[in-house]
Amino acid sequence: MEKNSSVENNKKTWSGRFNEPVSQLVQRYTASISFDKRLAEYDIQGSIAHAQMLSAKKIISNEDLIAIEQGLNQIYDEIQNDQFVWLLELEDVHLNIEKRLTALVGDAGKRLHTARSRNDQVATDVRLYLRASIDAIIRLIKAMQLALLNLSGQHTNTVMPGFTHLQVAQPVSFGHHLMAYFEMLKRDVDRLTDCRKRVNKLPLGAAALAGSSYPIDREMVAQKLGFDGICENSLDAVSDRDFAIEFCACAALIMTHLSRFSEELILWMNPAFGFIDLADRFCTGSSIMPQKKNPDVPELVRGKTGRINGHLVALLTLMKAQPLAYNKDNQEDKEPLFDTVDTLIDTLIIYTDMMSGIRVNLEAMRSSAMKGYATATDLADYLTKKGLPFRDAHEVVAKTVQYAENKNCDLSELDLSELQKFSVQIDQDVFALLTLDGSMKSRDHIGGTSPAQVNAAIERGRKWLAD
Ligand code: ARG
Numbered sequence: 001m002e003k004n005s006s007v008e009n010n011k012k013t014w015s016g017r018f019n020e021p022v023s024q025l026v027q028r029y030t031a032s033i034s035f036d037k038r039l040a041e042y043d044i045q046g047s048i049a050h051a052q053m054l055s056a057k058k059i060i061s062n063e064d065l066i067a068i069e070q071g072l073n074q075i076y077d078e079i080q081n082d083q084f085v086w087l088l089e090l091e092d093v094h095l096n097i098e099k100r101l102t103a104l105v106g107d108a109g110k111r112l113h114t115a116r117s118r119n120d121q122v123a124t125d126v127r128l129y130l131r132a133s134i135d136a137i138i139r140l141i142k143a144m145q146l147a148l149l150n151l152s153g154q155h156t157n158t159v160m161p162g163f164t165h166l167q168v169a170q171p172v173s174f175g176h177h178l179m180a181y182f183e184m185l186k187r188d189v190d191r192l193t194d195c196r197k198r199v200n201k202l203p204l205g206a207a208a209l210a211g212s213s214y215p216i217d218r219e220m221v222a223q224k225l226g227f228d229g230i231c232e233n234s235l236d237a238v239s240d241r242d243f244a245i246e247f248c249a250c251a252a253l254i255m256t257h258l259s260r261f262s263e264e265l266i267l268w269m270n271p272a273f274g275f276i277d278l279a280d281r282f283c284t285g286s287s288i289m290p291q292k293k294n295p296d297v298p299e300l301v302r303g304k305t306g307r308i309n310g311h312l313v314a315l316l317t318l319m320k321a322q323p324l325a326y327n328k329d330n331q332e333d334k335e336p337l338f339d340t341v342d343t344l345i346d347t348l349i350i351y352t353d354m355m356s357g358i359r360v361n362l363e364a365m366r367s368s369a370m371k372g373y374a375t376a377t378d379l380a381d382y383l384t385k386k387g388l389p390f391r392d393a394h395e396v397v398a399k400t401v402q403y404a405e406n407k408n409c410d411l412s413e414l415d416l417s418e419l420q421k422f423s424v425q426i427d428q429d430v431f432a433l434l435t436l437d438g439s440m441k442s443r444d445h446i447g448g449t450s451p452a453q454v455n456a457a458i459e460r461g462r463k464w465l466a467d
Pocket of ligand 1: 032036092118119122326328330331332
């Protein structure tokens with residue numbers, strides 16, 4: 001098979017007016033082929049749609065269109081089968097494909113670039129790539145949400161200490177705690193869905209920056225490529241990367257949520273908590289300490305959040321001082337963006353799998369909640385309901401806790417007579433509230449931790465996922 005292994009006379013597509021070639025280093029420095037070749041499939045899609053429009057508008061002939069389509073389809077196969085030879089001398093994915101097309105189909109290949117520039121071409125490719133990535137990421141988030149719903153459903157009665165300031169605050173169910181992450185991820189899906197609207201606009205037709213003198217039909221191209229509309233200003237179309245920045249912001253928030261979750265998994269796995277155990281496949285041992293089982297995966301999720309945040313800042317910084325319109329700076333948008341997508345996809349897949357490998361230590365969770373006077377607020381609320389102003393009730397309970405602490409027991413372990421020393425309004429019915437389960441059950445309104453409410457939240461979650 002004929003291969004595109006050398007460039008005709010070693011000349012650049014754009015070098016007509018140049019007297020000397022660029023140095024090897026400059027060639028390497030300015031090339032993007034090592035990373036933008038992954039846009040090839042979108043570049044080909046975009047080119048086919050562009051060529052179809054050119055032919056429909058009689059800007060190129062139908063024969064040229066047929067040749068271009070055949071050539072691009074062959075190139076697509078070559079790339080899929082790893083037979084395509086990418087050349088650094090050809091700088092980027094666009095010129096590599098165009099050169100190969102010309103080698104395959106002759107002059108028709110040279111006509112493909114009519115009414116187009118690499119500036120609108122690359123912006124189109126990145127948007128197509130990002131749209132597909134967003135769709136894949138949304139699917140993966142939803143898979144993780146389903147895993148969360150399933151795990152939550154098993155633990156609506158599993159008592160654990162809810163913390164504020166990482167100190168025992170009030171009892172919550174493990175299911176309720178997990179459902180907090182379901183909510184965060186729901187907002188993440190909403191954000192991505194919203195971001196997708198702005199990603200899904202067509203830049204093609206802006207050409208280099210000012211539009212084209214040919215009678216192009218941008219709407220036709222948009223429709224062929226599944227865009228919801230077109231970028232309405234040619235300068236803006238080739239220049240701004242706000243859609244990619246916005247995506248990176250969404251990604252940073254998703255990673256931040258998963259990083260917080262990771263931090264909790266790491267703490268919970270520490271024997272001092274002992275709340276959970278992660279399946280061995282997400283952990284590693286130590287080469288020196290034989291007893292160790294380290295939660296490497298959550299640690300790395302927490303660590304990788306740093307690089308995702310970094311990519312967001314990189315793109316913001318890339319954009320901030322660029323005059324209109326396209327500048328080569330924008331070539332630097334790709335690596336942070338690709339790495340953000342790759343990292344996020346891997347993280348979500350691993351995380352979903354990790355959810356099914358969580359073993360819960362019910363006893364450890366319960367006894368930790370028992371240790372921290374988690375039902376103190378319930379006692380204060382009880383007294384308040386009997387007529388004591390809340391601040392006074394707070395004071396009474398603080399004294400009661402102090403007493404129990406000295407006795408080294410829980411509030412629920414005090415006798416009624418002992419409790420009544422602090423307030424005569426305390427009756428036998430208090431014990432229903434002083435237990436962890438009673439406290440949890442009493443928070444029975446939408447958003448509360450009672451098993452009934454968490455089950456309802458899980459039901460709503462399932463409906464939302466099915467929509
Ligand atoms: N590789 C370039 C990029 O990623 C493609 C656009 C080049 N345009 C140009 N005028 N040199 O931005």
